[in-house]
Amino acid sequence: MHELxxxxxxxxxxxxxxxxxxxxPIIRPADFEDYPAFREVFLLYFADPSANATLRSxxxxxxxxxxxxxxxxxxxxxxxxxxxxxxxxxxxxxxxGALQEWTGAALPLExxxxxxxxxxxxxxxxxxxxxxxxxxxxxxxxxxxxx
Amino acid sequence: xxxxHEAPPEAPPGTETRRVPPGRRPPRRPAPPAPPxxxxxxxxxxxxxxxxxxxxxxxxxxxxxxRETFLVYVSHARYNAAxxxxxxxxxxxxxxxxxxxxxxxxxxxxxxxxxxxxxxxxxxGYLTTQGENPPEDEPxxxxxxxxxxxxxxxxxxxxxxxxxxxxPWRGEVS
Numbered sequence: 327m328h329e330l331x332x333x334x335x336x337x338x339x340x341x342x343x344x345x346x347x348x349x350x351p352i353i354r355p356a357d358f359e360d361y362p363a364f365r366e367v368f369l370l371y372f373a374d375p376s377a378n379a380t381l382r383s384x385x386x387x388x389x390x391x392x393x394x395x396x397x398x399x400x401x402x403x404x405x406x407x408x409x410x411x412x413x414x415x416x417x418x419x420x421x422x423g424a425l426q427e428w429t430g431a432a433l434p435l436e437x438x439x440x441x442x443x444x445x446x447x448x449x450x451x452x453x454x455x456x457x458x459x460x461x462x463x464x465x466x467x468x469x470x471x472x473x
Numbered sequence: 474x475x476x477x478h479e480a481p482p483e484a485p486p487g488t489e490t491r492r493v494p495p496g497r498r499p500p501r502r503p504a505p506p507a508p509p510x511x512x513x514x515x516x517x518x519x520x521x522x523x524x525x526x527x528x529x530x531x532x533x534x535x536x537x538x539x540r541e542t543f544l545v546y547v548s549h550a551r552y553n554a555a556x557x558x559x560x561x562x563x564x565x566x567x568x569x570x571x572x573x574x575x576x577x578x579x580x581x582x583x584x585x586x587x588x589x590x591x592x593x594x595x596x597x598g599y600l601t602t603q604g605e606n607p608p609e610d611e612p613x614x615x616x617x618x619x620x621x622x623x624x625x626x627x628x629x630x631x632x633x634x635x636x637x638x639x640x641p642w643r644g645e646v647s
Binding site: 343345346347349350351352353354355356357358359361362363364365366367368369370371372373374377385388389392393396399400401402403407408409410411412413414415416417418419420421422423424425426427428429433435440442443444446447449450451453454455457460461464465468 | 520521522524525526527528529530531532533534536537538539540541542543544545546547548549550552563564567568570571573574575576577578579582583584585586587588589590591592593594595596597598599600601602603613614616617620621624625627628629631634635638639643644
């Protein structure tokens with residue numbers, strides 16, 4: 327074994343979880359600003375409560391700092407409000423894609439119940455796609471990009 | 474990029490009145506007046522706003538971390554890109570780490586659908602807020618406001634469809 331390899335330390339053992347897994351929150355739409363930066367489908371992977379809470383706090387801090395500074399940055403060429411709606415379109419497409427993948431054929435579904443859930447998720451993905459198409463068409467029409 | 478002791482550059486001239494983005498801020502004392510900014514450097518290229526990407530649903534994993542409704546306010550292209558790269562790093566790292574953490578009590582598909590519902594409810598609230606107070610003197614913006622409100626109701630409807638199917642059980646052991 328190489329000399330340096332003998333001297334290297336073993337990989338650290340991960341610390342024990344700080345508690346039971348954190349489930350996704352129930353977000354009241356009126357409180358959406360309390361969940362500003364990170365997607366819930368990403369935070370789902372931070373199942374450790376301490377890690378999850380830390381990242382949420384960081385997201386809130388980042389959002390506050392961006393709100394304090396955003397006026398110094400360039401304006402969106404089509405105006406802020408259409409840009410905000412385009413951002414919502416992008417987020418809807420993200421959820422659409424995630425649902426399509428989680429409910430797709432590649433996912434192993436072990437029970438009839440899981441298959442039922444997958445059907446519902448797939449239907450929701452389709453409906454989100456249709457709704458988003460309409461908003462996107464409206465935004466594109468305004469800026470003259472309609473085909 | 475401005476160093477901490479330098480004043481940030483002014484917004485480009487001739488800009489429209491910007492709608493204040495939604496956000497609650499803690500009360501703070503008024504900041505002292507900023508010193509005048511340095512004259513613009515003619516050799517510096519203009520900085521254009523970073524637009525939101527058009528996300529192909531099949532490539533949703535490439536935009537896994539930050540909400541676009543957050544990144545839209547980071548219109549500085551370089552900083553926007555930096556956050557996206559940081560997000561990629563976080564995503565890679567959490568995929569390595571999450572196996573060491575407890576499993577979701579509801580199981581894989583239920584917990585993932587719950588996360589999707591949470592994101593849909595966020596969008597429902599965001600679109601509702603965007604649709605508030607349509608301007609009387611801007612017909613197109615007013616039209617977009619009404620569209621946002623309609624979208625908000627539709628997004629709420631699909632979130633409810635999943636929630637009804639999932640029911641109230643969240644993995645509690647009786």
